[in-house]
Amino acid sequence: MDSVAPLQSWFGKSVPAGGSVNTELLITESYSSRDIGIPLRIIRGKLVGPTVFVSGALHGDELNGTGAIRSLIVDGDLKLVRGTLVLVPVLNLLGFERHSRYLPDRRDLNRCFPGNATGSMATRMAKVIFDAIVRRCNYGIDLHTAAVRRTNYPNVRTDFRNPECMRLAQSFGAGVILDGKGPKGSFRREATLAGCPTIVVEGGEVWKVEPSIVDCMKRGVLNVLKELNMVEGVPEVPKQQVKIKTTKWIRAERGGFLDLHVSPGSTVTAGQPIATNSTLVHQDQNQLIAPFDGIVIGMSTLPAVQPGEPVVHLGRLAGAKTARRVEKQTQQDELQRTAHEHLSTNIQIVEPS
Numbered sequence: 001m002d003s004v005a006p007l008q009s010w011f012g013k014s015v016p017a018g019g020s021v022n023t024e025l026l027i028t029e030s031y032s033s034r035d036i037g038i039p040l041r042i043i044r045g046k047l048v049g050p051t052v053f054v055s056g057a058l059h060g061d062e063l064n065g066t067g068a069i070r071s072l073i074v075d076g077d078l079k080l081v082r083g084t085l086v087l088v089p090v091l092n093l094l095g096f097e098r099h100s101r102y103l104p105d106r107r108d109l110n111r112c113f114p115g116n117a118t119g120s121m122a123t124r125m126a127k128v129i130f131d132a133i134v135r136r137c138n139y140g141i142d143l144h145t146a147a148v149r150r151t152n153y154p155n156v157r158t159d160f161r162n163p164e165c166m167r168l169a170q171s172f173g174a175g176v177i178l179d180g181k182g183p184k185g186s187f188r189r190e191a192t193l194a195g196c197p198t199i200v201v202e203g204g205e206v207w208k209v210e211p212s213i214v215d216c217m218k219r220g221v222l223n224v225l226k227e228l229n230m231v232e233g234v235p236e237v238p239k240q241q242v243k244i245k246t247t248k249w250i251r252a253e254r255g256g257f258l259d260l261h262v263s264p265g266s267t268v269t270a271g272q273p274i275a276t277n278s279t280l281v282h283q284d285q286n287q288l289i290a291p292f293d294g295i296v297i298g299m300s301t302l303p304a305v306q307p308g309e310p311v312v313h314l315g316r317l318a319g320a321k322t323a324r325r326v327e328k329q330t331q332q333d334e335l336q337r338t339a340h341e342h343l344s345t346n347i348q349i350v351e352p353s
């Protein structure tokens with residue numbers, strides 16, 4: 001028998017079962033000695049259930065997650081039955097204020113968890129966030145985009161050996177799941193270690209709210225909430241999802257200008273040309289070739305490169321047959337197909353000569 005959830009308090013604000021509230025977590029003080037707080041939205045179901053956080057802009061310039069969370073806040077579809085949902089549109093508030101990935105002290109907040117109360121500004125902030133949010137949550141979803149001058153095809157990153165993380169990743173339903181615990185000090189790695197299984201979702205570019213990415217992120221969050229019985233219904237996931245253990249950045253061999261032959265979400269077979277690099281007057285061509293059968297999970301949006309610069313991030317697939325299956329799956333799932341088409345229109349794709 002489900003029991004009615006008791007009153008909760010979030011950073012000084014009471015939230016009854018079935019209610020929702022906007023609140024603020026104080027994380028530091030400004031140069032002008034003002035309090036700096038992260039705005040949050042707390043939504044509660046009537047019944048007892050898990051507590052889940054969804055965070056955006058942990059890198060302050062990665063705004064697709066912020067767009068998705070803001071859209072969930074005003075979305076009538078989000079009817080929480082059980083548990084508590086902690087929505088954090090912008091986790092790295094100081095980076096966000098500067099349109100920057102980093103904090104003002106040039107540290108990456110996503111390498112500072114679980115934090116340190118007597119350490120640097122970044123680690124102190126990380127500690128406040130970790131203690132106040134992660135330690136009160138049972139699960140987490142951390143929304144990201146590619147770094148500057150790159151874009152990512154929607155994918156989930158998680159530790160394949162952790163069954164609870166895999167449960168979240170598969171129910172999210174991005175179609176592509178990459179293996180890995182995440183770097184030391186990263187939010188999802190440390191949260192998972194602290195007993196709050198957390199996945200990372202990647203999609204799109206910095207400084208934008210891209211509609212096809214927002215749609216993938218929103219569906220994914222609702223799917224996870226359905227899986228955890230916090231929202232009614234069953235997750236809408238693609239029939240098959242591809243699990244990738246190895247990825248490789250294909251790097252430019254020569255300096256010059258790129259003609260790209262693939263786009264985010266494209267599948268490739270070993271030996272297929274993925275980009276051609278030439279001088280500004282189109283001479284001295286150098287072709288980059290796919291070293292294995294794979295799927296484009298990320299790529300550069302900047303066509304000018306020097307030797308060693310990353311061009312295409314390829315996820316390894318089990319073979320040409322798998323590549324064909326993945327291509328079919330992308331076409332069958334409306335949100336994946338739309339994301340593939342939408343991200344492709346942002347980049348000029350030319351046929352290899």
Ligand SMILES: [Zn+2]
Binds near residue numbers: 062144
């Ligand atoms: Zn990021």
